[in-house]
Amino acid sequence: ILRRIFNSSKPPPLSLPPGPKGLPLVGNILDMPTEKEWETFAQWGDAFGDICSVTVLGQPLIILNSTKIAVDLLDKRSSIYSDRPVLQMGGELCGWKNTLVLLPYGDRFKRFRKLFHNLIGSQAIMRQYFPAQELESKKFLRKVLAEPDDLQAHVRRLAGSVILRISHGYEVQEHKDDPFVTLANAATEQFSLATSTGQFLVDCIPALKHVPDWMPGADFKRQAKQWAATLVEMVEQPHNFVKQQINAGTAKISFTASMLESKPLTEEEEFDLKWSAASLYSGAADTTVSAIYAFFLAMTLYPEVARKAQAEIDAVVGNDRLPTFADRQHLPYVDALVKEVFRWNVVAPLAVPHRAAQDDVYDGHLIPKGSLLIPNIWKLMHDPRVYHNPFEFKPERYLADALAAEGLGRQVEPHPRESCFGFGRRICPGMHFADTTVFASCVTSLAVLDISKCVERGVVVEPVNDRTSGTISHPKPFKCNIKPRSPKAVSLIQSSDEYF
Numbered sequence: 001i002l003r004r005i006f007n008s009s010k011p012p013p014l015s016l017p018p019g020p021k022g023l024p025l026v027g028n029i030l031d032m033p034t035e036k037e038w039e040t041f042a043q044w045g046d047a048f049g050d051i052c053s054v055t056v057l058g059q060p061l062i063i064l065n066s067t068k069i070a071v072d073l074l075d076k077r078s079s080i081y082s083d084r085p086v087l088q089m090g091g092e093l094c095g096w097k098n099t100l101v102l103l104p105y106g107d108r109f110k111r112f113r114k115l116f117h118n119l120i121g122s123q124a125i126m127r128q129y130f131p132a133q134e135l136e137s138k139k140f141l142r143k144v145l146a147e148p149d150d151l152q153a154h155v156r157r158l159a160g161s162v163i164l165r166i167s168h169g170y171e172v173q174e175h176k177d178d179p180f181v182t183l184a185n186a187a188t189e190q191f192s193l194a195t196s197t198g199q200f201l202v203d204c205i206p207a208l209k210h211v212p213d214w215m216p217g218a219d220f221k222r223q224a225k226q227w228a229a230t231l232v233e234m235v236e237q238p239h240n241f242v243k244q245q246i247n248a249g250t251a252k253i254s255f256t257a258s259m260l261e262s263k264p265l266t267e268e269e270e271f272d273l274k275w276s277a278a279s280l281y282s283g284a285a286d287t288t289v290s291a292i293y294a295f296f297l298a299m300t301l302y303p304e305v306a307r308k309a310q311a312e313i314d315a316v317v318g319n320d321r322l323p324t325f326a327d328r329q330h331l332p333y334v335d336a337l338v339k340e341v342f343r344w345n346v347v348a349p350l351a352v353p354h355r356a357a358q359d360d361v362y363d364g365h366l367i368p369k370g371s372l373l374i375p376n377i378w379k380l381m382h383d384p385r386v387y388h389n390p391f392e393f394k395p396e397r398y399l400a401d402a403l404a405a406e407g408l409g410r411q412v413e414p415h416p417r418e419s420c421f422g423f424g425r426r427i428c429p430g431m432h433f434a435d436t437t438v439f440a441s442c443v444t445s446l447a448v449l450d451i452s453k454c455v456e457r458g459v460v461v462e463p464v465n466d467r468t469s470g471t472i473s474h475p476k477p478f479k480c481n482i483k484p485r486s487p488k489a490v491s492l493i494q495s496s497d498e499y500f
């Protein structure tokens with residue numbers, strides 16, 4: 001009896017959120033998935049609850065498998081959860097620690113965010129970029145028509161071209177191998193690999209970064225050196241280009257040119273400028289590529305969706321001109337289709353980890369200082385409790401009228417923007433830019449192109465419908481057939497490049 005009284009007076013010690021049982025000392029290191037981690041994390045969510053945890057060599061990882069919990073912690077308690085982890089491979093060895101995405105929460109972070117906000121921080125600001133986005137979308141269509149088999153390369157060029165105009169006043173070259181687009185592609189692909197959760201042992205055992213390069217098992221150090229060199233080139237080359245243009249008196253208006261010309265910069269200010277401009281275009285390049293490429297995949301797999309969107313465009317815009325941003329408010333189905341692109345293809349399935357700056361307690365669980373919080377955006381976008389038949393591409397889910405017509409009594413489903421761009425003070429600063437870039441390319445492509453499955457020797461080729469692993473996930477290469485909708489469509493694409 002005494003033991004019972006004694007024990008009941010003491011609250012039980014708080015523990016981490018539940019999760020798979022690990023081994024002594026190394027914890028869950030053997031449980032960590034090496035591919036598409038988000039799928040395993042979602043299964044852990046089903047088994048242990050929407051907030052669950054694992055520990056890898058003493059480092060707690062807290063996995064968030066519902067929007068409510070992600071908002072409760074990362075939004076509502078953003079004073080605790082706005083820091084980033086120190087990533088040894090991607091951040092320290094490869095150098096991405098100087099870009100916004102891995103900057104620790106602090107003054108430099110706030111300065112970068114302010115610059116981003118002034119440049120692309122609202123829908124209203126985005127209006128000034130509409131002409132450039134429309135123009136680049138048209139150039140993209142021309143390239144797709146000329147070489148439909150090189151779709152992915154054209155998408156990469158498109159994604160790089162709009163942001164490089166804004167960041168450095170650089171006009172991407174017409175041919176496929178533009179040097180800056182090539183550099184940005186290489187660097188962002190390497191970022192995705194270098195920062196992938198749990199892929200490099202050095203992220204769990206930081207002391208490994210001191211092993212000499214020649215040691216067996218130190219391949220990661222040699223790899224990091226190469227990747228660091230690509231990143232430096234990606235930062236320096238466009239910056240030096242703007243300086244040369246300023247000296248020659250030919251610099252176009254851009255973020256970098258206006259900062260360089262405003263006043264003489266200190267070394268630190270110039271460093272900040274270089275790395276914030278690089279954050280801008282490295283943040284934009286690979287992410288929008290994934291979304292636009294996924295749009296083509298979705299249209300190949302769901303031709304009835306494309307047909308409905310085209311019927312809406314034909315009725316609202318007609319066939320004498322290309323659609324513009326001004327049409328968007330009159331194109332609810334196309335607007336819903338763009339939302340569905342962001343949900344169906346999750347560009348950043350695990351976002352980027354947020355780090356707890358102090359101990360916290362949530363729902364009776366301890367979240368110790370230094371824990372890494374990982375919102376499983378892939379699960380949030382494919383949660384059958386939130387999205388009906390989540391693996392199906394269905395724009396109707398956002399349209400009350402369309403759902404009412406189905407007569408199943410279903411409610412409109414949440415706008416993917418509520419989760420797919422992350423949370424709190426680290427929410428994606430490029431979300432409006434991403435939305436308008438993806439809208440422009442979807443709507444113009446639908447207006448003039450027919451996208452369908454390939455037929456080879458009389459047999460329909462099913463497109464590969466799979467995704468790559470990494471911080472930024474892409475549809476794996478797939479085949480599709482792209483044709484102009486009509487001779488009129490061809491003449492619209494070939495018409496002069498006046499801003500329309």
Ligand code: HEM
Nearest residue numbers: 100101283284287291347348351421422423426428430434
């Ligand atoms: C398909 C488009 C995009 C998606 C789905 C996306 C998604 C995300 C996500 C999930 C994060 C992490 C947020 C968090 O930690 O909670 C993020 C961060 C970031 N994104 Fe995006 N993004 C996209 C496009 C862009 C574009 C176009 C830009 C730049 C123009 C950009 C720049 C950034 C930057 C700089 C960060 C780091 C922010 C920080 O750490 O404070 N992104 N994005």
